Amino acid sequence: MSDIADRVKKIVVEHLGVEEDKVAENASFIDDLGADSLDTVELVMAFEEEFGIEIPDDAAETIQTFGDAVKFITEAS
Amino acid sequence: MFDLTGKSALVTGASGGIGAEIARTLHCAGATVGLSGTRVDPLEALAAELGERAHVLPCNLSDMAAVEALPKQAIETMGSVDILVNNAGITRDNLFMRMSDEEWNSVLDVNLTATFKLCKGVMRGMMKARWGRIVNISSVVGATGNPGQANYAASKAGMIGMSKSLAYEVASRGITVNAVAPGFIETAMTDKLTEDQKAGIMGQIPAGRMGTPAEISAAVAYLASAEAGYVTGTTLHVNGGMAML
Numbered sequence: 001m002s003d004i005a006d007r008v009k010k011i012v013v014e015h016l017g018v019e020e021d022k023v024a025e026n027a028s029f030i031d032d033l034g035a036d037s038l039d040t041v042e043l044v045m046a047f048e049e050e051f052g053i054e055i056p057d058d059a060a061e062t063i064q065t066f067g068d069a070v071k072f073i074t075e076a077s
Numbered sequence: 078m079f080d081l082t083g084k085s086a087l088v089t090g091a092s093g094g095i096g097a098e099i100a101r102t103l104h105c106a107g108a109t110v111g112l113s114g115t116r117v118d119p120l121e122a123l124a125a126e127l128g129e130r131a132h133v134l135p136c137n138l139s140d141m142a143a144v145e146a147l148p149k150q151a152i153e154t155m156g157s158v159d160i161l162v163n164n165a166g167i168t169r170d171n172l173f174m175r176m177s178d179e180e181w182n183s184v185l186d187v188n189l190t191a192t193f194k195l196c197k198g199v200m201r202g203m204m205k206a207r208w209g210r211i212v213n214i215s216s217v218v219g220a221t222g223n224p225g226q227a228n229y230a231a232s233k234a235g236m237i238g239m240s241k242s243l244a245y246e247v248a249s250r251g252i253t254v255n256a257v258a259p260g261f262i263e264t265a266m267t268d269k270l271t272e273d274q275k276a277g278i279m280g281q282i283p284a285g286r287m288g289t290p291a292e293i294s295a296a297v298a299y300l301a302s303a304e305a306g307y308v309t310g311t312t313l314h315v316n317g318g319m320a321m322l
Binding site (some may be wrong): 038041042045 | 122201204205246249250
């Protein structure tokens with residue numbers, strides 16, 4: 001697993017309080033990991049800070065799963 | 078009364094009568110205050126009066142780029158914005174049938190759209206801190222309406238609806254969003270009224286007098302306090318009984 005994926009997973013585990021092995025490639029933050037809509041906003045905020053990138057609102061809406069987040073951040077950074 | 082030591086508060090419209098008193102009260106309670114307004118001279122004078130923990134942050138709220146920059150400037154200057162008081166407001170009164178789009182838009186822009194943008198600008202920091210207080214200064218006319226003030230009343234009612242919606246969204250993060258709705262308050266705005274107009278207004282106020290800016294700022298200080306943590310989405314009417322809502 002890439003360094004980016006590790007860092008994203010750490011943020012997700014800490015923020016949502018879920019087990020690390022639940023954070024699979026296609027795990028949906030809301031449907032599988034118990035996030036509410038505001039949690040997803042906070043996750044995006046945390047990704048922005050961790051990776052020093054800007055994630056615009058329209059892009060943030062497309063980040064639904066752990067895999068989406070890793071893919072977006074890999075392309076952006 | 079309430080201890081705001083260690084908190085930073087951004088107050089818009091701090092050059093006006095009510096805004097200046099809100100800044101004084103929050104400062105007196107221990108908060109660091111960011112004084113925003115269009116007129117720099119009264120802001121400088123107020124900052125000099127308050128001494129330490131007071132910062133002047135001029136901003137023209139009809140300039141949307143300036144509005145978006147204000148929260149960033151406040152955070153850079155004070156370290157954070159824990160308390161946001163959206164007090165700035167303008168009037169452009171006219172009969173509804175004569176009201177121009179420009180009169181409508183300018184009041185909605187400053188009173189409502191700037192409030193939306195400022196709330197948005199401080200929200201990230203408040204969410205991370207898991208603590209925040211937003212107090213939006215509405216008006217009794219937002220609830221009752223007022224002839225000649227369709228634009229102003231719409232903007233003030235809009236602030237209440239916006240506050241309630243935002244209050245729902247962020248309550249779980251320790252952030253409260255409330256409104257204070259003043260009635261007739263002794264300020265430069267009401268000084269301009271004629272004696273006849275004042276007598277007419279007094280007839281509608283059970284308390285038989287106008288309110289003072291300090292009576293508004295006390296309500297703001299309460300809603301900004303830790304003690305008011307379970308109060309959110311509400312509108313505190315401070316109007317001498319003029320409208321019991």
